[in-house]
Amino acid sequence: MTLMMAEVYSGQSKKWKHHLQGAWALLLDPHSFDSWDESPFTRFSIQSLLIVRIISGTALGGGESHSHDLSLQHTSSEPNFDSSHGRNSRDLSLISSILSTSEFGFTIGAHKSLLECISSITEASHKMQLGITSEDSFKVDITIARVLSCLEDIRTQLEGNNLAGTEGQNSESLARNLARYQLSAFLYATYIYLYRSLLHVPPRRVAKYVELVFSNTQAFYSEDRGNFSLWPAFIAAVEAYTESDIGSAKEWLEQSSHFGLGNRRKIKHIVEYVWRKRDRMHLERNMDKGLVAIDWREIGLDTDILLV
Numbered sequence: 001m002t003l004m005m006a007e008v009y010s011g012q013s014k015k016w017k018h019h020l021q022g023a024w025a026l027l028l029d030p031h032s033f034d035s036w037d038e039s040p041f042t043r044f045s046i047q048s049l050l051i052v053r054i055i056s057g058t059a060l061g062g063g064e065s066h067s068h069d070l071s072l073q074h075t076s077s078e079p080n081f082d083s084s085h086g087r088n089s090r091d092l093s094l095i096s097s098i099l100s101t102s103e104f105g106f107t108i109g110a111h112k113s114l115l116e117c118i119s120s121i122t123e124a125s126h127k128m129q130l131g132i133t134s135e136d137s138f139k140v141d142i143t144i145a146r147v148l149s150c151l152e153d154i155r156t157q158l159e160g161n162n163l164a165g166t167e168g169q170n171s172e173s174l175a176r177n178l179a180r181y182q183l184s185a186f187l188y189a190t191y192i193y194l195y196r197s198l199l200h201v202p203p204r205r206v207a208k209y210v211e212l213v214f215s216n217t218q219a220f221y222s223e224d225r226g227n228f229s230l231w232p233a234f235i236a237a238v239e240a241y242t243e244s245d246i247g248s249a250k251e252w253l254e255q256s257s258h259f260g261l262g263n264r265r266k267i268k269h270i271v272e273y274v275w276r277k278r279d280r281m282h283l284e285r286n287m288d289k290g291l292v293a294i295d296w297r298e299i300g301l302d303t304d305i306l307l308v
Contacts, residue, residue: 051108054115055231056306057122058193059297108308109182109229113154117147117190125197140198147194154187174223181220182229188212189232192239196293203239203278204290210236214248221251227259228252230267231307237271238296241278241289266305273301 108115124143127136158180188209195201195209203210213236220228233256237249253268277299278292285292 048107054119055308110186114186114190117150120147121194121197144198178224181216185213185216185232189235192235202291202293203241206239210239210245217252234307238274263305
């Protein structure tokens with residue numbers, strides 16, 4: 001895990017995937033690793049490893065090989081596309097065990113149900129890119145319906161403050177607020193990821209979710225100058241096209257750069273490239289910017305990044 005994150009934060013290496021694949025292979029070897037939850041440190045480390053697998057899968061474009069698929073194959077009753085493809089029993093058992101812990105997802109600011117939704121979207125998207133049958137099309141429809149239902153449940157819970165924790169004072173209240181902002185941003189970014197990856201809608205269709213993501217980043221920074229989760233803000237930034245949303249995205253990019261992590265420089269380059277390309281297509285084709293859909297994974301740049 002340490003080697004992988006060092007590669008990510010350097011912003012100059014693609015070796016992080018090899019470290020991730022090697023670490024997961026070690027976990028699956030019963031002769032090398034007996035228990036993933038033998039200590040709190042081990043448990044949180046392995047949970048982080050699985051989170052990285054899920055998030056890394058969202059950066060794979062249609063032209064890339066998925067032979068070393070790093071996304072999460074579904075193992076529970078949450079939304080899924082194909083629960084059997086490409087997974088052995090020990091892999092599925094390990095993933096199921098990690099997902100069963102109540103705190104899974106907390107370290108990145110998300111909820112385990114959200115991470116399972118993200119993984120389900122990734123799996124369905126990969127299937128669609130490879131070509132699907134009529135029967136598979138129905139499975140994609142089912143996945144979309146289930147994910148939307150799950151997201152609506154989470155949104156309702158958030159509005160009811162059921163996921164925000166109990167009332168507290170001072171530092172407890174601040175921590176609860178910051179966690180809520182992160183979780184809300186993840187929720188709305190997952191809507192964006194769903195609509196753009198599976199329904200291929202233009203940016204105009206997800207503009208309200210982009211605005212909601214950045215309203216939560218701004219609320220977060222108004223109370224704390226810490227490191228906001230990268231994935232939701234990035235997913236929103238590449239779909240921003242209005243002056244207001246681009247301004248909010250620029251504020252996030254500026255704040256994010258203060259942490260000196262190498263992958264932030266690469267992310268800023270990708271986001272700004274997408275904006276320039278959308279501006280150019282808007283002028284060349286006389287199209288409304290809100291109708292210019294650009295898949296950031298297919299822009300021809302090196303997009304081999306880990307959004308954590």
